[in-house]
Amino acid sequence: MTSTSAPSIEQYLGENVRLLPQTNQLRALHTVIRDREASREDFVSYSERIIRLLVEAALDLLPFEPHVVRTPVGADYQGLRFAPKLCGVPIVRAGESMEAGLRAVCPAIRIGKVLIQRDKTTKLPHLYYSALPEDIAQRHVLLLDPMLATGGTALVAVRLLLDRGVPEGNIVFVNLLTVAEGISAVCGAHPAVRIVTSSIEERLDENAYMIPGIGDFGDRYFGTDK
Ligand code: PRP
Ligand code: URA
Numbered sequence: 001m002t003s004t005s006a007p008s009i010e011q012y013l014g015e016n017v018r019l020l021p022q023t024n025q026l027r028a029l030h031t032v033i034r035d036r037e038a039s040r041e042d043f044v045s046y047s048e049r050i051i052r053l054l055v056e057a058a059l060d061l062l063p064f065e066p067h068v069v070r071t072p073v074g075a076d077y078q079g080l081r082f083a084p085k086l087c088g089v090p091i092v093r094a095g096e097s098m099e100a101g102l103r104a105v106c107p108a109i110r111i112g113k114v115l116i117q118r119d120k121t122t123k124l125p126h127l128y129y130s131a132l133p134e135d136i137a138q139r140h141v142l143l144l145d146p147m148l149a150t151g152g153t154a155l156v157a158v159r160l161l162l163d164r165g166v167p168e169g170n171i172v173f174v175n176l177l178t179v180a181e182g183i184s185a186v187c188g189a190h191p192a193v194r195i196v197t198s199s200i201e202e203r204l205d206e207n208a209y210m211i212p213g214i215g216d217f218g219d220r221y222f223g224t225d226k
Contacts, residue, residue, distance in 0.1 A: 006179075006180040006203055006204075007180050007181065007184035008184075009180045009184055009187070009200075012184075012187040015194075016183075016187045016191065016193070016195060017183055017187065017194075017195045017197065017200075018057060018061065018194065018195070019197055019198070019199075019200060020053055020054065020057055020196070020197070020198045026050070026053070026198060029046050029049055030050070030198070033046045033047050033214060034213070036215070038220075040223050043220050043221065044097075044221060047097065047146070047176065047217075047221065048097070048100070048101055050176055050198050051097065051098050051101040051146070051174075051176065052101045052104070052105075053198065054098075054101075054174050054175070054196055054197070054198055055105055055142075055174060056105065057196045058142055058172045058196045059082075059105065059106075059142075061172055061194055061196070062083075062084055062086070062140050062172070063082075063083040064080040064081060064082060064083055065080065065082075065083040066079070066080060067079045067080055067081035084139070084140040084170075085110075085135075085138060085139045085140070086106060086109050086110070086139055086140050086141075086142065087109065087111070087112055087132070087133055087136055087139040087140070087141050087142070088102045088103075088106070088109050088110070088111045088112070088141075088142045088144060089111070089112040089114060089132065089141055089142070089143050089144065089161070090111070090113060090114075090144040091114050091116050091143065091145040091153060091154075092113055092115040092129075093115075093117075093218045094145060094146050094217045094221065095144040095145040095146065096144075097146060097217070097218075097222075098144040098145075098146060098174060099111060102142060102144065110139070112131055112132035112133060112141075113129070113130065114127065114129070114130040114132075114157050114160060115128040115130070116156050116157060118152065118153060118208075123150060123152070123207070123208040124152060125152040125153040125155075125156045127156050130160055132160075132161075132164055136161070136164050136165070137164060137165030137166055137167075139166070140170045140171075140172070141161055141170060141171050141172070142172050142174050143157055143161070143171055143174065144174050145157070145173070145174075145175060146175060146176035146177060146217045146221075147175070147176070147177055147178075147210070147214075147217050147218075148173070148177070148178035148179070148182035148183070148186065149178075149179060149181070149182050149204060149208050149209065149210055150182060150185065150204065151182040151183075151184070151185025151186050152185070154173060154182065154185070154186050155185060155186065155189060158171060158173075158186065158189075158193060162190075167192075168190050168193055169192040169193075171190075171192075171193045171194070172193075172194045172195075172196060173186065173193060173194070173196070174196050175195055175196065175197045175198075176197065176199070176214075176217070177197070177199050177201060177210055177213065177214055177217075178195065178197045178199070178200055178201065178210075179200060179201040179203065179210045180200070183195065183200070201213055
């Protein structure tokens, strides 16, 4: 897989894919976590800062309804509040790195789990386990996975949610790093799913790792790298 064969994703940018503003601050956070010499402590804390930005951006895509409050000086503030019932669904393992950031903003949120792993050799995803709230079909779902590479894992997770009755348009995939192949796979198959990401990488290498990328996110975050 090289950049020459990368699919075009122009049509997905903006509506289907929300890329965080590429500010100097965000680039500085990325610089720390992409450094192969980064300590595990830095990798965890800087990636969690980016995750917090992603979660806030994802929540911004959900429906709000008018809500008026009285301020301490007796005036009305014509505000907004969240309308939907929510559920966070981390794709275990790496997606669990995003759970705390979501809970920090939405303390009462329901959390489902799906355990999907890429086969080390074939890179094909295998679904091992899932646990989702019974009423998930009535909820907006924040699907959490920091890595969207070939898109195989995300497609399995989205299919599971659809089979449980979640409307495609109620799924927001919250993601730290992606690449054209992953975007094309998910948006091509599920045009109503939205993706919030902080970076679109140049290409996939022959091992289906993103370049320049970050290496294996799960291994670096959980300290299981060599
Ligand atoms: C990684 C990552 C995604 C998946 C992305 O998980 O967290 O779930 O690969 O790759 P894809 O888009 O090509 O499917 P992995 O299976 O390595 O497990 P981990 O979460 O334990 O690191
Ligand atoms: N999973 C990762 O952790 N990193 C990649 O680049 C691709 C999949």
